[in-house]
Amino acid sequence: MSTGMRHLSFRTQSANEKIVKREWFVVDATNQTLGRMTSKIASVLRGKHKAYYTPHFDCGDYVIVVNSGKAVLTGNKLADKEYQTFSGHPGGQKIEMAKDLQQRRPNVMIERAVKGMLPKNRMGRAMAKKLFVYEGAEHPHKAQQPKDFKF
Numbered sequence: 001m002s003t004g005m006r007h008l009s010f011r012t013q014s015a016n017e018k019i020v021k022r023e024w025f026v027v028d029a030t031n032q033t034l035g036r037m038t039s040k041i042a043s044v045l046r047g048k049h050k051a052y053y054t055p056h057f058d059c060g061d062y063v064i065v066v067n068s069g070k071a072v073l074t075g076n077k078l079a080d081k082e083y084q085t086f087s088g089h090p091g092g093q094k095i096e097m098a099k100d101l102q103q104r105r106p107n108v109m110i111e112r113a114v115k116g117m118l119p120k121n122r123m124g125r126a127m128a129k130k131l132f133v134y135e136g137a138e139h140p141h142k143a144q145q146p147k148d149f150k151f
Contacts, residue, residue, distance in 0.1 A: 015047075015054035024062045024146035026139070030070040032151070034113060037071065040151060041110075042117035045127045058123050063149070064141055065133045069106035073098060083112070107133040 013019065025044060029037060043049060047059035073081065081098035102109055110133050118124040132141065 015052045015057045015059040020059045022061055024144040025149040026064045026146040027149045028067055029065055030067045032071055034071045034073050038113040042114050058126055062130045064139050064146055066137050068110050068133050069135050106135055
């Protein structure tokens, strides 16, 4: 009755706090396309670049984005793309063009793009807290010894 195959005792390991090693990465947004850059950042925040990625556990790393105002939008998006907010009250809808938002608050464009690519639950909100976006080239996370992230 034996088929000649041995029983293998390998088990799929699910990620947990003992296994996960969190790292810090720095991304320079200078001349990076917004969508392509943010999709890579979202993947790192989720932990999809790791061999032990588990969908139901936050095994992602921390990401620091510098020079957020120098990110590039392709095509006519700078003139055509709209960012909408709504307060919930009548007449509470505000629309701002991408060009104006990039001048006024460049961090918001990257934060909103990445947050839209994360899960819409409490785990996604926890992942979003590991993203730090700065307008200039300096950041206060030198003590964490972040590595440069290569695209």
